[in-house]
Amino acid sequence: MTEKIKMLNPLVEMDGDEMTRIIWQMIKDILLVPYIELKTEYYDLGLEQRNRTEDKVTEEAAWAIKKHRVGVKCATITANADRVKEYNLKQMWKSPNGTIRAILDGTVFRAPIVVDSIKPVVKTWKKPITIARHAYGDVYRNVEYKVPGRGKAELVFTGENGETVRQTIHDFAGAGVILGMHNTADSITSFARACFNYALDQRQDLWFATKDTISKQYDHTFKDIFQQLYDSEYKAKFAAANIEYFYTLIDDAVARIMRSEGGVIWACKNYDGDVMSDMVSSAFGSLAMMTSVLVSPDGCYEYEAAHGTVQRHYYKYLKGEQTSTNPVATVFAWSGALRKRGEIDGITALADFAAKLEKASIRTIDAGIMTADLAGLSAVSEKRVVHTEEFLREVNERLVKLL
Ligand code: NAP
Numbered sequence: 468m469t470e471k472i473k474m475l476n477p478l479v480e481m482d483g484d485e486m487t488r489i490i491w492q493m494i495k496d497i498l499l500v501p502y503i504e505l506k507t508e509y510y511d512l513g514l515e516q517r518n519r520t521e522d523k524v525t526e527e528a529a530w531a532i533k534k535h536r537v538g539v540k541c542a543t544i545t546a547n548a549d550r551v552k553e554y555n556l557k558q559m560w561k562s563p564n565g566t567i568r569a570i571l572d573g574t575v576f577r578a579p580i581v582v583d584s585i586k587p588v589v590k591t592w593k594k595p596i597t598i599a600r601h602a603y604g605d606v607y608r609n610v611e612y613k614v615p616g617r618g619k620a621e622l623v624f625t626g627e628n629g630e631t632v633r634q635t636i637h638d639f640a641g642a643g644v645i646l647g648m649h650n651t652a653d654s655i656t657s658f659a660r661a662c663f664n665y666a667l668d669q670r671q672d673l674w675f676a677t678k679d680t681i682s683k684q685y686d687h688t689f690k691d692i693f694q695q696l697y698d699s700e701y702k703a704k705f706a707a708a709n710i711e712y713f714y715t716l717i718d719d720a721v722a723r724i725m726r727s728e729g730g731v732i733w734a735c736k737n738y739d740g741d742v743m744s745d746m747v748s749s750a751f752g753s754l755a756m757m758t759s760v761l762v763s764p765d766g767c768y769e770y771e772a773a774h775g776t777v778q779r780h781y782y783k784y785l786k787g788e789q790t791s792t793n794p795v796a797t798v799f800a801w802s803g804a805l806r807k808r809g810e811i812d813g814i815t816a817l818a819d820f821a822a823k824l825e826k827a828s829i830r831t832i833d834a835g836i837m838t839a840d841l842a843g844l845s846a847v848s849e850k851r852v853v854h855t856e857e858f859l860r861e862v863n864e865r866l867v868k869l870l
């Protein structure tokens with residue numbers, strides 16, 4: 468390694484909270500700054516700064532991603548009642564991820580980092596399975612009512628001209644429950660577009676599944692929107708990339724995923740994505756090995772680890788203890804962002820560096836050097852459990868050899 472890699476355009480760098488904020492700095496110091504003339508536009512999304520700026524900093528960061536197209540984010544605290552007290556907050560600030568997602572209108576893709584020495588619970592899975600979760604509506608924006616007793620429940624829609632459409636949901640003979648939920652054609656279309664673009668980007672097949680046989684209007688609308696967009700804009704591009712779009716019923720998708728070798732992107736409605744991403748991540752091993760990328764329909768990318776700020780470890784760190792917190796998903800957030808920056812700006816050296824950084828991380832784990840969370844999962848016989856900083860230095864030793 469002679470000269471540092473130069474960047475053309477900046478990455479939007481979003482710093483965060485607690486243990487991941489500490490790891491963030493370590494990764495930059497040990498693995499990035501020695502090799503890259505790192506060009507970032509820095510936003511501090513740490514809770515104190517969000518509080519000081521009345522959360523304006525989060526919005527500014529999101530707009531910066533829209534401008535520069537690529538961002539990398541550290542995990543952040545989502546404020547709750549405890550945090551309001553702990554940080555003496557002016558108010559319970561909204562989740563930064565929610566704010567950024569709303570501004571970018573993006574879809575979140577989550578994928579496990581696969582290493583040879585950690586075998587997934589499902590024996591046939593050889594390649595990562597990426598879950599794309601629709602992040603708007605359905606049961607997450609529902610209206611519920613606990614029916615107290617006999618009565619009639621109706622679904623009423625009033626159009627802008629005042630005309631109404633009315634359907635009976637159920638004639639209740641006694642107590643029960645009802646629920647109203649919705650989605651919008653715009654949101655479903657954005658979701659579909661993000662999924663098609665990401666599949667092309669990754670050169671992986673895209674699966675989508677709903678329960679349209681039972682939900683003949685609601686779920687069927689999702690199916691139709693995906694199909695229409697695919698036919699009109701993506702069919703030829705998929706053929707050229709030699710990948711497939713495949714629709715099936717959700718129960719069939721589950722059965723097929725279990726028998727597949729992975730390597731596909733599975734688009735899920737909001738609730739399905741919530742459940743399936745937890746299933747996929749636990750079957751692949753550890754939350755600390757899950758990456759997450761937010762992709763907007765107009766092609767902006769924000770990379771992060773799927774886990775949170777690892778609060779429990781941070782409190783140990785504050786007492787002066789060294790912690791064995793797994794930095795791999797955060798390293799991959801950086802490598803993902805650097806690779807994308809390199810691709811967009813035509814800087815091969817940057818994309819190459821990203822690939823080598825990932826390879827060095829995986830080699831370290833396969834060599835038996837790992838953080839405590841992986842010790843019980845790894846099939847390597849001679850293991851050495853190390854602290855976070857030592858792990859990063861071991862990755863660096865392997866990175867130097869690859870460069
Ligand atoms: P968490 O930070 O993901 O940690 C939950 C537990 O999972 C940890 O206590 C730890 O288990 C294990 N773990 C997660 N990441 C790990 C890593 N890198 N290395 C080793 N172990 C890891 O979730 P949380 O404790 O529920 O949430 C903490 C804060 O993070 C909250 O304020 C929450 O709002 C925020 N959060 C942010 C994001 C985000 O920014 N995207 C996502 C989720 C949560 P052990 O303690 O057993 O070692």
Ligand code: MG
Nearest residue numbers: 740741742745
């Ligand atoms: Mg969940």
